Amino acid sequence: DAEVVFCGRSNVGKSTILRELTGHDFETGKKPGVTRSPGHYDWVAEDFVLTDLPGFGFMSGVEEEHREAIKTDIVRYLETNSEQILVGVLVIDANSAVDIIDRHTERDEIPHDVELFGFLADIDIPTVVAVNKMDKVDDRDERLDALCDRLGLPSPWQQWQDTIAPVSAKRGSIGPLTDAIRSHLHDQHRDDLF
Numbered sequence: 244d245a246e247v248v249f250c251g252r253s254n255v256g257k258s259t260i261l262r263e264l265t266g267h268d269f270e271t272g273k274k275p276g277v278t279r280s281p282g283h284y285d286w287v288a289e290d291f292v293l294t295d296l297p298g299f300g301f302m303s304g305v306e307e308e309h310r311e312a313i314k315t316d317i318v319r320y321l322e323t324n325s326e327q328i329l330v331g332v333l334v335i336d337a338n339s340a341v342d343i344i345d346r347h348t349e350r351d352e353i354p355h356d357v358e359l360f361g362f363l364a365d366i367d368i369p370t371v372v373a374v375n376k377m378d379k380v381d382d383r384d385e386r387l388d389a390l391c392d393r394l395g396l397p398s399p400w401q402q403w404q405d406t407i408a409p410v411s412a413k414r415g416s417i418g419p420l421t422d423a424i425r426s427h428l429h430d431q432h433r434d435d436l437f
């Protein structure tokens with residue numbers, strides 16, 4: 244089945260986005276596992292499956308070892324299913340992502356979000372970064388440019404609207420995300436014609 248996969252650190256608002264997209268609740272909570280929602284979505288013409296991958300990164304009460312195992316599972320899932328994955332959506336929290344990335348970089352660690360963004364590119368999965376909780380950010384353009392910089396995309400962010408989708412799921416404002424996903428689906432269908 245063709246699928247669009249969603250991944251992101253825990254608590255970035257992934258479940259809220261999926262609820263906005265599908266109109267029904269996705270399982271929330273810390274239980275790792277893959278949740279799927281097959282079906283037809285009114286914002287796009289074709290059928291596919293939306294896949295919710297477990298949240299990764301820090302979760303209170305979850306052991307480091309277990310968090311690593313979750314990340315390994317996510318990477319393995321993406322690798323194994325890359326042929327059928329039309330788009331990978333990496334959800335991040337606009338309000339904290341740059342700080343978290345910089346904190347890890349200062350410790351000579353590769354930040355999870357940067358690693359996953361690079362990995363999706365390496366395995367040729369078209370990627371959209373859903374920059375959620377934009378309602379909490381007052382320096383919108385600066386924040387999005389800083390984020391592009393951390394992901395290795397030159398500024399200004401406006402040239403990456405197929406990749407960088409600023410949204411506020413809690414407010415039901417996810418238009419830039421559906422637009423970006425749709426643009427990748429259309430690209431692939433055009434390829435099929437030749």
Ligand code: GDP
Nearest residue numbers: 253254255256257258259375376411412413414
């Ligand atoms: P998940 O762990 O990534 O699935 O995150 P959830 O969807 O459960 O959301 C985590 C928290 O972020 C909840 O308290 C949500 O209400 C909140 N949240 C989600 N989207 C937004 C948003 O656009 N803006 C703000 N301010 N909070 C949000």
